[in-house]
Amino acid sequence: MILLPALFAVLFLGMQAALHYHARTVAIAAAQEGARAAGSDTGSESRGIDAAHAFIDDIGNDVLRHAVAQAERTATTATVVIEARSLSVIPGWNPVIRQSATVPVERVTAP
Template sequence: MSPRRPATSSSHRRPRQLHCRRRGERGAVSIEMVILLPALFAVMFLGMQAALFYHARTVAIAAAQEGAKVAGGENGKDSDGATAASSFVADAGGDDVLAGASATADRTATTVTVTVTGHSLSVIPGWSPTIVQSATLPVERLTAP
């Protein structure tokens, strides 16, 4: 009679199979990181760029509104509105918020329009988004009763 072999249970085979599977998966995490990190950085940079653009746009429209308010006064002038808008941009951060900002004003007998133009800061190399915002208000006039 031949000696009996001990029965092998499936529990003895599982660790060996796991060990073989793990050996075949070496470097999987590195490959996943190579694929996922650029996508993660792209999402982060796009979010930052959107925030910088939105902030610059908000400062530009607020400056245009301030300039229109000053130029639309009863004794206001075009130059007063442009100066007020430029001063607002400078107080809000100047070139750190809206690079190369310029303001123009156009006053007619009934309305005044102030336009603020500049460039948003950019985290994307070689791209500098242009911001153009305008505000139009009626000119203050005194009327006789």
């Protein structure tokens, strides 16, 4: 009788760990997609944010809840940060996922 609740606890923790890992993977992929768009030679911060949100809508909308993308582009780098909440099978616990990606800004140079 004591073994059954322990078994359920282990199953739920394992499922929660898998959901958290998957959400982190989707968030970093969205951040990379946004950073590539922001860092292209015609890119901008808004293009990076749009690309990250489009990726989340296509791939991970069910995985990431309340996703917010932020972008920063300097003369040399473009960074996109994704912050969202992961799905949870544990009531009352909604872990926050925060992932970022930085790429160099593409520049056209003359030979």
